[in-house]
Each structure stands twice: as structure tokens, then as C-alpha cells.
Amino acid sequence: MFSKQILSVLAAAGVASAASSSNICKQDTFTINSQADITDLLSCTTLTGDVVIGNQTDATLDFTGIKVIDGDLSLLNNNLVSTLKSDTTTEISGAFHLQNLTTLSTLSFGDLTSVGSINWVSLTALDVLTFTAGIKSAKSIVVSDTFLSSLDGLDVASADTININNNRRLVSYSSSLGNLTTLLNINANGLDLQVSFPELIWIANMTISNVSSFDVPSLKVVNGSMRFDSNFFTSFNAPNLTETTSGDISFVSNAELTNITIPMLTTIGGGFLIANNTAMDKVTGFPKLKTVGGAVNMRGNFTDIELPALNDVKGAFDIVSTGDISSSCSTFKKLAPSSQGGGGQIQGKYTCDSNNAEANSDTNPTSTGSSSGSSATGSSGNGNAAAGISVNSLAVLGLAGVAVIAQML
Numbered sequence: 281m282f283s284k285q286i287l288s289v290l291a292a293a294g295v296a297s298a299a300s301s302s303n304i305c306k307q308d309t310f311t312i313n314s315q316a317d318i319t320d321l322l323s324c325t326t327l328t329g330d331v332v333i334g335n336q337t338d339a340t341l342d343f344t345g346i347k348v349i350d351g352d353l354s355l356l357n358n359n360l361v362s363t364l365k366s367d368t369t370t371e372i373s374g375a376f377h378l379q380n381l382t383t384l385s386t387l388s389f390g391d392l393t394s395v396g397s398i399n400w401v402s403l404t405a406l407d408v409l410t411f412t413a414g415i416k417s418a419k420s421i422v423v424s425d426t427f428l429s430s431l432d433g434l435d436v437a438s439a440d441t442i443n444i445n446n447n448r449r450l451v452s453y454s455s456s457l458g459n460l461t462t463l464l465n466i467n468a469n470g471l472d473l474q475v476s477f478p479e480l481i482w483i484a485n486m487t488i489s490n491v492s493s494f495d496v497p498s499l500k501v502v503n504g505s506m507r508f509d510s511n512f513f514t515s516f517n518a519p520n521l522t523e524t525t526s527g528d529i530s531f532v533s534n535a536e537l538t539n540i541t542i543p544m545l546t547t548i549g550g551g552f553l554i555a556n557n558t559a560m561d562k563v564t565g566f567p568k569l570k571t572v573g574g575a576v577n578m579r580g581n582f583t584d585i586e587l588p589a590l591n592d593v594k595g596a597f598d599i600v601s602t603g604d605i606s607s608s609c610s611t612f613k614k615l616a617p618s619s620q621g622g623g624g625q626i627q628g629k630y631t632c633d634s635n636n637a638e639a640n641s642d643t644n645p646t647s648t649g650s651s652s653g654s655s656a657t658g659s660s661g662n663g664n665a666a667a668g669i670s671v672n673s674l675a676v677l678g679l680a681g682v683a684v685i686a687q688m689l
């Protein structure tokens with residue numbers, strides 16, 4: 281009420297256009313139910329407060345004229361709006377929150393470059409983004425259950441969280457992301473999704489599922505865990521990755537995967553799990569891997585496993601193959617705990633088993649494999665079961681993405 285009065289005073293005095301380079305209007309909430317409500321605000325260049333669009337509105341809502349929204353912009357549970365746009369807005373400092381919109385098909389913010397966070401969930405008619413300048417800055421990006429085939433226009437250099445799930449038509453996601461501090465989750469999108477982060481240097485946790493390629497040519501450090509489940513790629517290569525500082529590396533149920541190559545990797549802070557990637561018969565892409573902070577667990581159709589630099593495994597070492605790996609086993613046996621006749625480089629229990637037809641049936645073996653280890657159970661337990669994100673709960677995260685996101689808001 282208060283600022284509406286100010287606005288009319290300004291408009292009446294003809295101040296609005298004169299001051300159009302910076303005219304700040306302040307209100308807790310700007311409620312928009314029609315284009316006319318927006319027109320009433322066009323003497324403002326900055327809206328300080330949250331902009332909330334109601335559920336009984338015109339089909340087109342055009343914010344052109346407003347430069348900055350210093351607050352949230354939200355449009356929820358609406359089946360009337362088909363076009364939401366602005367040709368002048370450069371910044372939304374709070375959340376850009378769009379959820380449960382069945383008719384929104386045009387989202388066009390040509391000048392928008394900076395957003396506090398993006399939460400776009402259940403936008404089932406949205407098939408294209410028109411973000412010509414492109415969003416360069418957002419702390420968190422959640423895009424879930426949309427009809428988008430590309431995320432061009434969302435290209436941040438750095439973020440806390442990026443969660444892209446259940447976008448069934450999404451086939452490409454390429455970003456100049458340089459680092460990410462909390463979690464990257466990509467899950468249950470289009471069946472031929474190609475992901476590329478050519479400039480990514482370090483990343484906290486990442487969980488990647490159902491993608492057909494994943495390129496991280498510059499990645500040096502994973503601060504948390506790196507998990508790949510049920511992807512469609514045939515090879516994974518991280519040429520510059522040297523370590524995961526505290527988390528796991530895991531590849532589970534990637535049916536077509538034949539080749540994992542991480543030539544510079546020396547340290548895995550957590551556990552090392554390779555399971556049920558049935559096309560993979562050789563594990564030979566880790567020539568420098570020296571230290572594993574958790575357990576080493578491998579299950580698969582292997583004939584050859586080589587970890588020539590390995591000399592410190594804090595947890596158990598447990599390898600089971602459907603094929604004959606006896607020659608690999610005799611090499612690894614030399615690293616077994618002294619109680620098992622080895623040199624003690626492996627601190628937990630050593631197991632190496634050939635010709636076991638059931639090798640692929642256990643895709644989360646840490647709980648059994650390492651708990652029989654002695655003093656090393658602490659760190660090996662941390663390995664694959666890291667703080668509750670198990671391989672199984674990842675699927676839930678993706679499928680229940682909408683619910684998870686709702687809790688994050």
C-alpha cells in the first residue's frame with residue numbers, strides 16, 4: 281500500500297520517466313495477477329521485495345521495463361500463464377522459482393545474467409529457454425521435470441548445487457562451470473544425454489546417472505565423492521584427475537562401460553567400488569593409484585585387474601569375478617595383511633575370488649566386505665556408505681527429485 285502511494289505520486293509528478301535509470305520501489309511483496317498489475321509498476325526500475333504471481337492471471341506476463349528484482353520472482357501452481365518474459369531484467373537477487381506450471385511454454389529473459397538461485401520444477405510445457413545473454417551467476421540451479429531439450433542460457437562459472445533430473449527430453453548439457461562446492465546431481469534425463477564440463481577444475485560431490493557421455497577433461501580434484509550409476513557410456517576418462525580428497529569413486533551398473541581411465545589418479549580418500557559393469561573385463565586404467573582411504577571392492581566379469589602402484593589400502597580389499605583373475609589375485613595377495621601372509625599394505629581383510637557366477641549380484645558390498653576388517657573398519661565403512669548417500673538412495677533422489685527439491689525450497 282505504502283509504496284503504491286509513492287508510485288502514484290511519482291507518476292503524477294512525471295518523475296517516473298525522468299528517473300527511469302534508477303527508481304527503486306520497495307514493498308514486502310508485489311502481487312501480480314495481470315499485465316495491468318505490471319504496468320502499474322513500470323515507473324520502477326528496481327523492485328525491492330518478492331514478486332509473487334498469483335494463479336488467476338493473463339496468459340502473457342511481460343516485465344519489460346523492470347531492470348532489477350531485488351528479491352524472489354515466483355510463479356507456482358498456475359495453468360494460465362503461457363509466456364513469462366522481460367527484455368530488460370538483468371538481475372533477480374533471490375530465487376527464480378517456477379513450479380507446477382502446465383501451460384508455460386515461453387520463458388524469455390534476454391538480458392538476465394544474475395540470479396540468486398534457480399528452482400524450476402514441473403514445467404511440463406516448457407521446451408525452450410530464451411536467455412540470450414545467459415545466466416552467468418547463480419548459487420544453486422535445480423531443473424526438474426521440464427520438457428527442455430537443452431539448458432543453453434544456464435552457464436554459471438561457479439555454484440553450490442546443480443541438480444538436473446527427470447527432464448526426459450534433455451539431450452545436451454554443456455557448461456563452463458569451473459568449480460562446484462556442494463553437489464552435482466544428474467539423473468533420469470533424456471536417454472541420450474551428453475554432458476560436458478570442459479573447464480571444471482574441482483567439484484565436491486557428484487552423482488551421475490543415465491548419461492551417454494560425461495566429459496571432464498580439466499578436472500583435477502574431487503573434494504567429495506564421484507559416483508556413476510546406470511550410465512550408457514562405453515568409456516570414462518578423466519585425464520587430469522589426481523585425487524578424491526575424502527570421498528569415494530564408484531561405478532555401478534554401467535552396462536556398456538568397457539574402459540575407465542584415470543591415468544593421474546594417485547589417491548582415493550574414501551572407498552573404491554567397481555560393480556556390475558558387465559561389459560568391462562579389464563581394470564587397467566589406474567596406473568598411479570597408490571592410496572585408498574576406504575575399501576577396494578570390485579565385482580564384475582573381469583579377466584585382468586591391475587593396480588601396479590597400490591601400496592596403502594586402509595579398508596578391506598575384496599574382488600570377485602565371474603571370470604578367471606587368479607593371476608591378478610596372486611599379485612594382490614602380496615599386499616594382504618600379514619595375518620593373511622602378505623606385506624600389510626592392505627589393512628582390512630583381503631579376498632580375491634575367480635569364477636564366481638554371482639559376482640554381479642552384490643552392488644553394495646562394503647557392508648559385508650570390510651566390516652570383517654580389524655582396525656580399519658572405521659575408514660572402510662566411510663568408504664562406500666559415505667554419510668548416508670548409498671548407491672541405492674541415489675535412485676530415490678532422482679525419482680523423488682520433485683519431493684527432494686520441494687524440501688530444499
Ligand SMILES: *[C@@H]1O[C@H](CO)[C@@H](O)[C@H](O)[C@H]1NC(C)=O
Nearest residue numbers: 333334335336356357358359
Ligand atoms: C490459487 O491460490 C490460492 C492461494 O494460494 C489457492 O487457495 C487457490 O486454490 C488457488 N487456485 C487454483 C485454481 O489453483
Ligand SMILES: *[C@@H]1O[C@H](CO)[C@@H](O)[C@H](O)[C@H]1NC(C)=O
Nearest residue numbers: 356357358359360380381382
Ligand atoms: C498444480 O497446479 C494446479 C493448478 O494449476 C493445482 O490444481 C494442483 O493442485 C497443483 N499440483 C500440486 C502438486 O501442487
Ligand SMILES: *[C@@H]1O[C@H](CO)[C@@H](O)[C@H](O)[C@H]1NC(C)=O
Nearest residue numbers: 437438456457458459460479
Ligand atoms: C571457481 O571457478 C571460478 C570460475 O572458473 C573462478 O573464477 C574461481 O576463482 C574459482 N574459485 C575457486 C575457489 O577455485
Ligand SMILES: *[C@@H]1O[C@H](CO)[C@@H](O)[C@H](O)[C@H]1NC(C)=O
Nearest residue numbers: 460461482483484501502503
Ligand atoms: C576442493 O579442492 C580444491 C583443490 O584442492 C580446493 O582449491 C578447493 O578449495 C576445495 N573445495 C572445497 C569446497 O573444499
Ligand SMILES: *[C@@H]1O[C@H](CO)[C@@H](O)[C@H](O)[C@H]1NC(C)=O
Nearest residue numbers: 461462484485503504666667
Ligand atoms: C559430500 O557428501 C557427503 C555426504 O553427504 C558429505 O558428508 C560431505 O561433506 C560432502 N563433501 C563436500 C566437499 O561437500
Ligand SMILES: *[C@@H]1O[C@H](CO)[C@@H](O)[C@H](O)[C@H]1NC(C)=O
Nearest residue numbers: 478496497498499500519520
Ligand atoms: C591438465 O593438467 C596439466 C598440468 O597441470 C595442464 O597443463 C593441462 O592444461 C591440463 N589439461 C586440461 C585439459 O585442463
Ligand SMILES: *[C@@H]1O[C@H](CO)[C@@H](O)[C@H](O)[C@H]1NC(C)=O
Nearest residue numbers: 533534535556640641642643
Ligand atoms: C546390474 O546391471 C544391470 C544393467 O546393466 C541391471 O539390470 C541389474 O539390475 C544390475 N544388478 C544389480 C544387482 O544391481
Ligand SMILES: *[C@@H]1O[C@H](CO)[C@@H](O)[C@H](O)[C@H]1NC(C)=O
Nearest residue numbers: 515516517538539540541565
Ligand atoms: C581406454 O581409454 C583410454 C583413454 O581414452 C585410451 O587411451 C585407451 O586406449 C583405451 N583402452 C582401450 C583398451 O580401449
Ligand SMILES: *[C@@H]1O[C@H](CO)[C@@H](O)[C@H](O)[C@H]1NC(C)=O
Nearest residue numbers: 558559580581602636637638
Ligand atoms: C557376465 O557374467 C555373467 C555371469 O557369468 C554372465 O551371465 C554374463 O553374460 C556376463 N556378461 C558379459 C557381458 O560378459
Ligand SMILES: *[C@@H]1O[C@H](CO)[C@@H](O)[C@H](O)[C@H]1NC(C)=O
Nearest residue numbers: 468489490509510674675678
Ligand atoms: C537411471 O539410473 C538409476 C540409478 O541412478 C537406475 O536405477 C535406473 O534404472 C536408470 N534408468 C535407466 C533408463 O537406465
